[in-house]
Amino acid sequence: MHDKVLLIDGNSIMNRAYYGLPLLSNSEGVYTNAVLGFLNIILKAIKDEEATHIGVAFDLKAPTFRHEKYKEYKGNRKGMPDELRMQMPIIKDVLKAMDISIFEMEGYEADDVLGTLAHQCEKIGVDTTVLSGDRDLLQLATKHIKISIPKTKKGSTTIENYFEADVLERYGVTPTEFIDLKGLMGDSSDNIPGVPGIGEKTAIKIIATYHSIEEAYRHIDQLKPPRAAKNLEEHYDLALLSKELATICVDCDVCFDKDSLKIDNIYNEATYKLFKQLEFKRLLEKFEGMEEDSYVEDLLTEHLIETKEALDQLVSQLQQVHKFAYYILTEGMDMIGISIAYNENEAYFIKCQESMDDAFCMAQLKDIFESHDLQKMTHGLKEDLHLFNRYKIEPKSIVFDTFVGAYTVNPTRDTYGIDDIANDYLKVMLPSQDELLGKGKSRISYRAIEPQQLLTYACHLSSIIYRSYDLMHAAIEEYGMHELFYNIEMPLIQVLYDMEYYGIKVDSVLLHDYADKLKVMIDLLESEIYELADETFNIKSPKQLGVILFEKLKLPVIKKTKTGYSTAAEVLEKLKGEHPIIDKISEYRQLTKLKSTYADGLFDYIGKEDSRIHSSFQQTIAATGRISSTEPNLQNIPIRMEMGREIRKVFVPEDDYIFIDADYSQIxxxxxxxxxxxxxxxxxxxxxxxxxxxxxxxxxxxxxxxxxxxxxxxxxxxxxxxxxxxxxxxxxxxxxxxxxxxxxxxxxxxxxxxxxxxxxxxxxxxxxxxxxxxxxxxxxxxxxxxxxxxxxxxxxxxxxxxxxxxxGSAADVIKIAMINVSNKLKSENLRSRLILQVHDELLIEAHRDEVELVKQYLVEEMENAVQISVKMKVDVNIGMTWYDTK
Structure with a gap:
């Protein structure tokens, strides 16, 4: 086997790898996507090129000889992203562990080092491939030096290979003339000025005719077009400077020893430890005889669907399969696209854009989503149901939600993102949404992500759902939770969606009256507290309140904090009876919280069109299985105090409807x-x-x-x-x-x-x-x-x-009751609907004509939700406000 040298442009390939993979990190929070991508690229190149020797060149931060000649050189370049910069030392550590030679030279760029190494390899008769995303390196191409440029198009990466003849065919100039081409047209990425007014087409014509800038200048009178001739004459010095800046040095003082580049034992113990630490699961499989690892890295074929023809073809393919996974990628009300996978090796991303907007895409997929025969898996079905409603789609046969499935298998996690599922079930690293887009003010849109990065991320979403389905289903079966998941948690999603969709009506006038009443009571309490303290102060300030209670009024100090006295609720509880001010402060706190959270806070949630609050109901929060309510939390209204209970008066039924409240007794x-x-x-x-x-x-x-x-x-x-x-x-x-x-x-x-x-x-x-x-x-x-x-x-x-x-059993029972009550109301075609669940209590907005029937169904379904040795008892009340039902 003859020798073959592979030279890598380190910075260029790291940059490409960084933007080509989603932003990944290991469990310690160390960013790893560029390192992983770099390794995947070079390991594939070693295999494809059948390379026997390898070297990697990196830029140094110090200025080069080009900066000395032209201070503005590369002056317009944005700095390297922090997340990429952090990975540069890591890749160098990895390369050293793999015994791959690294080349860096002060005063020179990586291009110059690569040029010199390639030139010396050619001198001794060794074929060389230079791998870089930088087309400046095309000037190095000869019959024995090949320049390989990775190129991403429509989701797949291909390699463009250039020998000397390929450069001439592609650009109409030889590799040496390519330097003159750069001198005339300049290079905005490197801030090489070139000659003003001369673009690529004109530059190619000039160099193809005269072969160099100098020769073109000698024929300035015959040069065409006249404007280019005038500009070259005026800016000849700039053209020569640009040519000099664009010329790669091939005679740096690099210590070249071909044997030191030999590929030998790159999969050693040091490399293994680093890959393990970085959590490069698939790469660990390459280490024979070392510790086995069950983790795998993804090799997924990605397809970008951005034409109507391609979408039609995908729909036809889906009609031929039995099941598929999907994920609808949204940002607020904006649908970014739909990710679909129907086998383990490939995935599709339907990108919503002007020519193919969200309504069009969903219309094309309507029959697929409404098919009884085609089983579907997703992640976050409840949110999908809101989307389907928007597009008038009535989905059928959505048999599995990995969001709820992951929660069912382990209800103690903080998050159940697709990235969590990827790691837990497939040992694949995928960034979370926050890692991909950022947080807070620095958060960016999906549409601002580099297209290849978005494609990779989006395709993985459905692929992970598809591939984790069997594993998650197996875990549910193994744990004996088939009934719990398929008969309770999955059907419950529809019930919670219905509750969110209907919402609960709020009488704004009553809410204003309630807020005013609270304000009067708070103002009165404030005056009484000031009178008892014999001064005004900020009651809400723990520091000022501490001074009043423990210094001025000399109450016993219960607990101290770093900043002073503790005035927490448990402290006030222990101080009860010590002074009349304590009860007043406790009541003041309760009422101010009521006012801010409910009296004032609820206004933000009232729908302008329907005067209803549409809370969100979460089934993956509590480890016990209880359902949570958020935005706003309607389950947390304080009912122990009368003013807390009174907030229920603002919740009213629609015209011709009445509230029926059913509450389990001591469940x-x-x-x-x-x-x-x-x-x-x-x-x-x-x-x-x-x-x-x-x-x-x-x-x-x-x-x-x-x-x-x-x-x-x-x-x-x-x-x-x-x-x-x-x-x-x-x-x-x-x-x-x-x-x-x-x-x-x-x-x-x-x-x-x-x-x-x-x-x-x-x-x-x-x-x-x-x-x-x-x-x-x-x-x-x-x-x-x-x-x-x-x-x-x-x-x-x-x-x-x-x-x-x-x-947890109580939570299971109430869920069964919710499903059975909801199904009963629907099967009997009643207008009455379940609109709220608060712990052991169900609230029905019942049509006046259906009240007795609904009361009967509520008692039957709730008391018979489970068969146990104790009679289940339900208390049922009716009223014209939620308050009246208690």
Missing amino acids: ELRLLAHLAEDETLINAFNEGQDIHRLTASQVFHVPFDEVSSLERSNAKAVNFGIVYGIGAFSLSQDLHITRKEAQEYIQNYFKKYPSVKIYLDNCIRYAKNRGYSLTMLQRRRPIPELASSNFMQRSFGERVAMNTPIQ
Whole structure:
């Protein structure tokens, strides 16, 4: 085998790699996309070229001889992005580990080093390939020196190869004449001036005729066109300077030793460690005999769909398959495009643009999305349903949502982005949206991304959904969560979408009145607080409030912070009774929060056209499986205080409709009785006894009929506290009793309900042994805290282990009820609709003609959501405002 030298333009290829791959980082936050892309390019080049020797040249930051001749040289270049600059030392470390020679020379550019090395290789009769994205290097091409330029077109990278004859064919000039061409036309990227008014076409004609700038100048009288002749005559010195700046030096004082370039053992232990650290999973497969690694890097064929013909062809292909994954890439209301994958090796990105806008693309795909026979997978179906509604599409057979699937498999993660799924299931690195676009003020649009980078990113979205589907489905089956996912979590998406779509009506006049009422109460409280403090101050300032309470009024200091006295809610709670100002401050805080969050805050969310608030309902937030409400949070309205409850008065039904509110009665305690198999509790619930009065009787040794309201209230705190794994300290705080008394309450509770104690202990034991807890419907919650050496962490884990099976089962039950109620209303073609869920409560906006029917369906569906040993009980109320239903 004959020798073949491969020379790499380091800066150029790093730059191309950086923009060619999405911005990736390893788990330590080190950016790696340029390094990975660079390695992929050069390793492929080594293989394709059958190279035996390799060298990489880099630019140094110091000025070169060109800067000395022309200070403005490269003066208009933007600085290297920080994310790329950080990767330059890394690639050099990697190359050193791979024993690949690196060349850098002060006063010269990488081009000059490459030119010199290529020239010396030619002298000793060795064929050479120079790999660079810079066409300036075409001047180096000869019969034995090939210039290879990577070129990206329509999503795929090809290599343009130029020997001497190829340059002449492509540009009409020889490689040496290419320098003169640059001298005449200049180069804006390097800030080489050239001759004003002479562009590429004119320059090619002149050099093709006269072969050099000097010869053209000698024939200035015959030179055409006349304007070019005039400009060359006036700017001849500039032309010669430009030619000099464009000329690559081929005789630098580079220490050349061909043997030092020999490719030998690039996959060594040092390289392996670096690749492992950088998390280059696929590249690790190249290391034979070293530690095996299950990670893979992507080799995905990308297709850009930007013509109607190509889209028609893709639609035809989709009609022939059984399933495909899609992802609709949006930015606000702007649809960027649609990513589609129907096999593991390739993906398509339909780019929305003027010639093929979002409405057109969705119209072309309408039959595909509405096909019963074609199974579809996506990520974030609920958001898709809003989009489909916009384009009048009624989707069918969307069988899997990887967003909800990933949450179901592991509900304790902070995020469930496609990048998380790529890493967790496929061991593929993909940037998150924030990594790709940036955050805050520096965030850019998808449309501002380099086209190849967007194509790569977009194609990966659907490909990852497609490829992770089988793995995620297998995990769901392995964990016994088939029913939970396919019969609860997936159908729930439609229910939550419907709730978001309908929203809930707000009476703006009532909301204004409520805000005014709050303001009056806040102003009055403010005056009373100032009077009690005997001065005015900023009540909202913890620092100023601390001075008033602990210095002026001499109240006992409970807790200090770095900046002074703590005035947190728990501190005020401990100070209750010490001074009348404390209650006033607590009430002031509650009312100001009510005003800012709800009285004032809700106005921003009221729809101008329908006067309704369309909250977002999230099913992937809480580890227990509970649904969350955001923007605004309608589940967090403070109902313990009357003014908090009054906010519900502003929520009203549509004309001819009425609110029906159905609330599970003590669902968690009923589930505890069932799960613990406690006969006393089961019988009490099934016989309709007052469970809190029963507990008070049992715990405080008082006859059932003689339990006082305070004893019942305390027993209620014990009942619910037990569900949450409450300790004596917390219970004593809640009930304002001593820790000893609280401990006695808990011990007496467990004496009377021994099965509950056994059950809770078993919950902890099970979770410690398995590392997770389970609900009735096999919802799994990992509890790594149980294995912690930290006592506080471990105690937290034990509380979670006790609570999750109960609270998580309650969440499962309410979800089943929501699905069944919603389906019943639809199947009976009723106008009534489910519009809100708050923990154990469902709110229906019922048509007046359907009230009795809806009440009947609510009770039937909610009380029979699951079959357990305890009767489920639902309280149903109607009203003309949400407030009236409670």
